[in-house]
Amino acid sequence: MRHYSLTGYGVSLGNNQKLMKDLIDRIIALESISKELEPTEKERDRLNQEVQAYANTFIKALKTKPAYTKGEVNSDALKIDSHQHSLTTLLEHYSSEVADQGIKPASGGHLGYIPGGGIYTAALGDFLAAFTNEYAGMYYGSPGAVTIENELLDWMKGVFGFPKNAIGNLTSGGSIANLIALTAARDAYGVKNEKITKSVIYMSPQVHHCIHKAIRIIGMEDVQIRLLTLDALSKIDSEKLKETIAHDLENGLRPFMIIASAGTTDTGAVDPLEEIGAIAKQHHLWYHIDGAYGGFFILDEEKKELFKGIEMADSLVVDPHKSLFIPYGLGAVLIKDKEAVFQSHHYTANYMQDAVTNMQINPADVSPELTKHFRGLRLWLPLKLHGVQPFVACLKEKLLLTTYFRSQLEMIGFELGPTPDLSVSYFWYPVLEGDENAFNEKLMELIHQDGRIFLSSTKIDGKFVIRMAILSFRTKITTIDSAIVMIKTCLSAAKSHFGI
Ligand SMILES: *Cc1c(COP(=O)(O)O)cnc(C)c1O
Secondary structure: OOOOEOOOOOOEOOOOHHHHHHHHHHHHHHHHHHHHHOOOHHHHHHHHHHHHHHHHHHHHHOOOOOOEEOOOOOHHHHOOOOOOOOHHHHHHHHHHHHHOOEEOOOOOOEOOOOOOOOOHHHHHHHHHHHHHOOOOOOOOOOHHHHHHHHHHHHHHHHHHOOOOOOEEEEEOOHHHHHHHHHHHHHHHOOOOHHHHHHEEEEEOOOOOHHHHHHHHHOOOOOOEEEEOOEOOOOOEOHHHHHHHHHHHHHOOOEEEEEEEEEOOOOOOOEOOHHHHHHHHHHOOOEEEEEEOOOHHHHHOHHHHHHHOOHHHOOEEEEOHHHHOOOOOOOEEEEEOOHHHHHHHHOOOOHHHHHHOOOOOOOHHHOOOOOOOOOOOHHHHHHHHHHOOHHHHHHHHHHHHHHHHHHHHHHHOOOEEOOOOOOOEEEEEOOOOOOOHHHHHHHHHHHHHHHOOOEOEEEEEOOEEEEEEEOOOOOOOHHHHHHHHHHHHHHHHHHHHHHOO
């Protein structure tokens, strides 16, 4: 008989009957406590019903509750202690301390930053993924889950004109997706050692800050970064880009990557993707496009032209948790050069020897993650249930609502930023005498105090402007009408504050 040495026992049991009985008794005693973690079917029904009821109350209230509440969280209610609490109490705490505080990404009234989504059927996908707990890191572990994720990536390759043999990954969001893409670029061009300080990356000053973070994380902070000149519509000026590259070449530098945006965060500008693609090709540069906000607007036939050239990218990032209305936690990256990605992410270890299979690309070979959430299901389920068409209609609706909002604002005397490429735009109230920035800052403050509709602000060439980003699937024409009512009220208050 084998002798087991047991932690907590510290002895080998051997044939000692008494110790064996003692051991079994202890295991059984613990089981009666740990079985709490497996609620019975009846308990599950009760728990599900409570959450279901909360979901219904929550969604119903979204129309009337403010999109923004600046509040204080009672963290005592959220502290971990050793007691058990009823789900009823916990849902009350969730509602008051979490769901009712701050910006509400689930609300159609969220028109700030880049709004979130949170379609219900995606939450059901998460629920399924969680209780089946499929291992989505390796094909060997869950061939079905990995196939679903790869099917989604194949669908995206089709949407963006990427070749079938490109690879990709479903990430937690756009930041990690950009990190994976930039790492591949680094490895494809061997940017290391003495090459680092001579290598040049070209990008718009409007690129999302996660690009700068990624550059630091992957040890490229000492590359030369050229923040390019923009045209009047905040897009990369491709003539100036050519000149900058020529200048760097003359100076013995090593141009290596161009980063363009398919929808900047600040103004939603889509860079001239095709022109930049041609320049990248001519100079053999890695071409990266960040479409985290805007990428999926390509699904609108009327916007296709704007995205021409996106298929020329070596790597592309999109964010289904933005422009496909999925709850937070889903980005995607597509990359043409598989070897470059494998250089940093493909790994074999002895303890993984059973998992080697060439059937499909393993998510773990394309990302720093090994064990991962089966996040593909939250997109796959809604796409299969609803079909793609409602998503496309929703994107088109957002574009038209942007036009509608802008013309309503114009009618009440606001100045508008240029006609936007997509659904991000900005406006400000002109003040003939006095400090226009101060007036608009005050107006923004009043809008935040009101909170019915949430808008954010930015600075365009030193000018304080209020920004609108229409991307929530719950933003409807009635939302825009409410926004106008709210803005009118706040405008009057700002005017009386300044005595105008
Ligand atoms: C939101 C955004 C990102 C960052 O994506 P996360 O999903 O927030 O990590 C990157 N680029 C652009 C253009 C974005 O709008």
